[in-house]
Amino acid sequence: WMDALFYYYRGIQQKPNNLIVNLQLAKTLLNLNEYNDAIDILDNIKNIYFNNYDIYYNLSICYFKLSQFDLAIERINQAILLNAESAEAYFHLGLCYNNKNTYKQSLESFKKAIKINPYNGMAHFELAKIYQLILKNDLAITHYNIANKTIDNSDLNYKLGNLYYEN
Secondary structure (H helix, E strand, C coil): CHHHHHHHHHHHHHCCCCHHHHHHHHHHHHHCCCHHHHHHHHHHHHCCCCCCHHHHHHHHHHHHHCCCHHHHHHHHHHHHHHCCCCHHHHHHHHHHHHHCCCHHHHHHHHHHHHHHCCCCHHHHHHHHHHHHHCCCHHHHHHHHHHHHHHCCCHHHHHHHHHHHHHC
16 A cells, blocks of 8 residues: 555646546555545545545545544435445445434435345345344344345354344
8 A cells, every 4th residue: 555655646746636646545545544634635636526426435435434424424425416326325324324323314225225236245234233123133134144145244143143043
């Protein structure tokens, strides 16, 4: 990541408003857990490329990592307005709502993510956890089983085992 950071920084010096270089630099900073620096870069290019899905999606990721869930939700909603068929955006929106304990919105977001991409195992897993929380165990088991086909998660196996035991 540090090598990438160096070369992207050099690219920025040559073309300061280049969208691709700025996005890649911000993503590199995100991977280095430098969320505030990534936010600064994304905010700067957002004013130039104000209709770019990737800018808003990555801003939302940064705010999510900083536990600023209201800002994360605001930015991911802007990203969804630019690309309403993004399963990853709806999944991320569901995670944001989960962290705010607003499970109804989270439930709807995960359902939308699954509607767009039925093979999103993590969305099925998160949806199953909500169903388990609201005592809809049959739906929870169904979604845990679907998730179990695409992801390997010990927590999933534990929760599914507990549900089978309880039922």
